[in-house]
Amino acid sequence: ELKVEQNPLFLSMQEGKNYTIYCNYSTTSDRLYWYRQDPGKSLESLFVLLSNGAVKQEGRLMASLDTKARLSTLHITAAVHDLSATYFCAVVSGGGADGLTFGKGTHLIIQP
Amino acid sequence: NAGVTQTPKFQVLKTGQSMTLQCAQDMNHNSMYWYRQDPGMGLRLIYYSASEGTTDKGEVPNGYNVSRLNKREFSLRLESAAPSQTSVYFCASSLQGFSMSDTQYFGPGTRLTVL
Numbered sequence: 001e002l003k004v005e006q007n008p009l010f011l012s013m014q015e016g017k018n019y020t021i022y023c024n025y026s027t028t029s030d031r032l033y034w035y036r037q038d039p040g041k042s043l044e045s046l047f048v049l050l051s052n053g054a055v056k057q058e059g060r061l062m063a064s065l066d067t068k069a070r071l072s073t074l075h076i077t078a079a080v081h082d083l084s085a086t087y088f089c090a091v092v093s094g095g096g097a098d099g100l101t102f103g104k105g106t107h108l109i110i111q112p
Numbered sequence: 113n114a115g116v117t118q119t120p121k122f123q124v125l126k127t128g129q130s131m132t133l134q135c136a137q138d139m140n141h142n143s144m145y146w147y148r149q150d151p152g153m154g155l156r157l158i159y160y161s162a163s164e165g166t167t168d169k170g171e172v173p174n175g176y177n178v179s180r181l182n183k184r185e186f187s188l189r190l191e192s193a194a195p196s197q198t199s200v201y202f203c204a205s206s207l208q209g210f211s212m213s214d215t216q217y218f219g220p221g222t223r224l225t226v227l
Contacts, residue, residue, distance in 0.1 A: 043218040103156035
């Protein structure tokens with residue numbers, strides 16, 4: 001059974017600081033996804049990471065994937081209040097349209 | 113281009129009542145999914161449909177049924193609602209079910225309360 005663990009589950013940080021969210025998964029997968037969810041809203045796709053060593057960046061967010069360690073990271077650089085949200089990582093367990101297994105999410109609050 | 117739409121947005125049911133959640137996508141996607149989101153639990157897959165005419169169980173299918181009515185529409189039915197089914201339900205779709213850089217696009221959600 002595929003398990004996806006995120007940590008921390010809750011993070012309060014100050015604007016201007018850097019921080020990293022970690023996502024570990026239990027079985028082999030070569031595709032990992034990061035989503036953002038604002039309170040009461042739907043999920044927005046941030047990154048799709050397809051291969052070992054993949055790194056993607058969008059603004060102050062950078063995601064990486066290490067398939068050998070079964071680890072992905074989401075790094076926040078010089079955080080701003082607008083990045084406050086819940087961030088989910090998700091993994092496809094096998095080939096085909098078998099859906100995503102999500103982590104429990106990291107609730108991120110960025111304070112001025 | 114509305115993306116993924118869901119109806120209703122909110123619903124309150126009494127235990128034992130039935131209802132159908134509707135989902136439609138206008139992106140010509142082949143695969144569609146139903147998830148539920150509970151506080152502190154992330155999202156969990158209920159059912160999915162890889163293509164028109166096929167459906168498969170996900171992680172938490174008990175108490176639900178689905179119908180892939182056509183390529184655009186994928187409905188979720190609760191035959192006899194229970195308080196444990198109080199949740200936010202999200203429908204999603206993807207082009208080919210995670211081929212290459214495919215991603216899932218989510219609808220706005222249905223907030224269901226079962227009393």
